[in-house]
Amino acid sequence: MTPPTIRITDVAPRDGLQAEHAIIDTPTKSKLVTLVQETGVDEVEVSSFVSPKWVPQLSDAAHLFSTLAPAKPDNVLYSALVPNEKGLDAALTVNRSARQDHGVERLIDKVSVFTSASEGFALKNTNATIEETLKRFAPLIPRAKEHRLRTRAYISCVVRCPFDGDVSPVQVADVASRLLELGADEIDLGDTIGAATPDTIEAVILEVIDRLDGRATNDFGDPTLTLHLHDTFGNAGACVERALELGVRSFDSSAGGLGGCPYASKDGQRAPGNIATSTLVHAIERAGIPHSIDIEQLNRASTFAQGLIG
Ligand code: HMG
Ligand code: MG
DSSP: HHHHOOOOEEEEIIIHHHOSSSOOOOHHHHHHHHHHHHHTEEEEEEOSSHHHHHHHHGTTTHHHHHEEEEEGGGEEEEEOOOHHHHHHHHHHHHHHHHHHHOOOOOOEEEEEEESSSSHHHHHHHHOOOOOOOOHHHHHHHHHHHHTTOOEEEEEEEESEEEETEEEHHHHHHHHHHHHHHTTTTTTEEEETSSSOOOHHHHHHHHHHHHHTTSSSSSSSSSSSEEEEBBOSSSSHHHHHHHHHTOOOOOOEEBGOOOOGGGGGGTBBOOOOHHHHHHHHHHHHHHHTOOOOHHHHHHHHHHHHHHHHOO
């Protein structure tokens, strides 16, 4: 089996813009997605089909996808967050329209559900307990697969929760096991507030890999485990290096380091940004592993992304 190369998902258009006070207009978001997909990433997390009352910044998800449909690249996957079946319905409608209007076989390739390893964050972010979020996903994941969509399952607060404090690796792995039982293709571990150190993230990764038959990749060499780091204390690059040593081959990052979950912010203190794609690329290079990022294009996308935030 050939070991997979690194897979990078740029989450700037979704995780980057969801926390912005200003609402960015759809053509500007479309430009950001286009610039980001030209950097050589494998996947772009374009937007979310969530309640517009909860995240008004991304309420134009369907329109944004429609602007991307005429020029969907073959070599980049598009994904979107869906918290419930209503979100999945919206994603399927987008795909149907793209097929009818532009002959695009599948505009959205993957849908991502999201829950938490901690009850405090699950409630704050989804108005539901962990158990209730899993109940929402039970019909959603098989339906997504019937429509040949890949499914990612995020677990937030894998090291620490802004509301409940420290989270144990076993707590994380228990939620991961439940998501795998529901049929999720990929587990994405979110260090939502950037609390991880190489040692704490190692403990979580090892516990979760244990539930993945001892490997972070599946029988086809595709990554089943992704790491989603935020860079609050400047530890994210070192965490990537440790994760690479442990066999993790899939990472989220954001052009220009945009990001932060609005529901992770506390006492007026804004949640920190995602690991910048440039920081991720440096860590991959330090580990001596090849990657597919075009640095010039990345600089262009990062400058544009940073120009969008106040
Ligand atoms: P709720 O208020 O409990 O839901 O929210 P509800 O079922 O009672 O519905 C309330 C209203 O929302 C209704 O509309 C529904 O139709 C509507 P109304 O009748 O009042 O007009 N609604 C929807 N509208 C559009 N799309 C939908 C949808 N669902 C319901 N899918 C809900 C529950 C989950 C919907 C809400 O809590 C929500 O949308 N939360 C999303 C929060 C969010 O997006 N957070 C950021 C993403 S997670 C993250 O950033 C972490 C991550 O980056 C990893 C990491 O860093 O850890 C992924
Ligand atoms: Mg995040």
